Amino acid sequence: MEDFIRLLKTLSEARGPSGFEDEVREVVIKEMEPYVDEVVVDRWGNVIGVKRGSSNYRAMVAAHMDEIGLVVDYIDKEGFLRIRPIGGWSEVTLAGQRVWVRAADGRWARGVVGVTPPHVTPSGKEREAPEIKDMYVDVGARSREEVERMGIAVGSVAVLERELAVLNGGVVTGKAFDDRVGVAVMLYALRQLKEVPVTLYAPFQLRPDEESTRAQEAQRPPKPGPRPDAHQAERGLPLGPTQTHPSRRKTQLFKHTQGISTAAVADLEPTRRGEANMEPKAREIKNKLN
Numbered sequence: 508m509e510d511f512i513r514l515l516k517t518l519s520e521a522r523g524p525s526g527f528e529d530e531v532r533e534v535v536i537k538e539m540e541p542y543v544d545e546v547v548v549d550r551w552g553n554v555i556g557v558k559r560g561s562s563n564y565r566a567m568v569a570a571h572m573d574e575i576g577l578v579v580d581y582i583d584k585e586g587f588l589r590i591r592p593i594g595g596w597s598e599v600t601l602a603g604q605r606v607w608v609r610a611a612d613g614r615w616a617r618g619v620v621g622v623t624p625p626h627v628t629p630s631g632k633e634r635e636a637p638e639i640k641d642m643y644v645d646v647g648a649r650s651r652e653e654v655e656r657m658g659i660a661v662g663s664v665a666v667l668e669r670e671l672a673v674l675n676g677g678v679v680t681g682k683a684f685d686d687r688v689g690v691a692v693m694l695y696a697l698r699q700l701k702e703v704p705v706t707l708y709a710p711f712q713l714r715p716d717e718e719s720t721r722a723q724e725a726q727r728p729p730k731p732g733p734r735p736d737a738h739q740a741e742r743g744l745p746l747g748p749t750q751t752h753p754s755r756r757k758t759q760l761f762k763h764t765q766g767i768s769t770a771a772v773a774d775l776e777p778t779r780r781g782e783a784n785m786e787p788k789a790r791e792i793k794n795k796l797n
Contacts, residue, residue, distance in 0.1 A: 524576030
């Protein structure tokens with residue numbers, strides 16, 4: 508049990524919001540390599556371990572590496588970061604949390620999530636749970652320019668800063684248990700396997716919303732690709748649960764003051780049918796990109 512908790516602690520405390528799973532990926536590769544016959548990182552960044560079996564049958568067990576997070580939507584003149592969610596948050600748990608904010612060079616800066624204090628909240632709303640759009644992250648900067656010197660910009664991502672802790676000897680608390688617990692169970696199980704009657708595929712995957720598609724892809728012979736680096740994405744690009752890896756779609760995030768929906772911009776890449784079928788609004792936004 509202690510070995511498993513140590514493994515889970517390492518995975519849980521690794522920072523890996525959707526689209527920026529590099530820390531988690533490296534832990535998975537390091538922990539898995541001694542116990543499988545082959546490790547492949549595909550062009551999307553999924554890690555697939557292959558353990559050869561004694562028959563032509565195949566089996567697969569999968570888990571995803573990413574975690575929910577936040578993305579910087581706007582930086583005000585006083586240096587506070589306005590945020591949007593990446594994934595599904597229970598907003599009542601977010602206020603007051605310490606976070607890590609990822610800078611453009613890959614370093615992480617500490618911050619804390621703040622809300623408007625009760626004594627200056629409009630009358631009648633003091634006891635209402637704040638929404639994420641009303642929260643901000645304080646990284647200790649005194650101006651927008653100071654934030655920018657830290658390498659933080661619109662599109663920078665953030666995750667909770669949280670250590671795994673053991674409660675009463677047998678219960679643990681921490682962040683990113685969805686799905687780092689699944690990742691830890693898979694890695695721990697691979698350690699126990701000696702010989703297997705079937706070829707086992709163990710994909711550690713990215714964004715969970717494409718589960719069925721990725722599951723089908725993982726059962727095919729894996730195609731190696733260059734290991735993705737966060738810098739392959741455009742600076743400030745958040746790859747949230749409904750967005751696609753930059754190898755498949757070029758996406759750019761704009762400040763919300765420009766009035767451009769990130770969802771609309773994300774779908775601008777022309778299809779094989781050509782740009783003629785693009786909606787007028789999408790075409791207008793694409794012209795702004797160019």
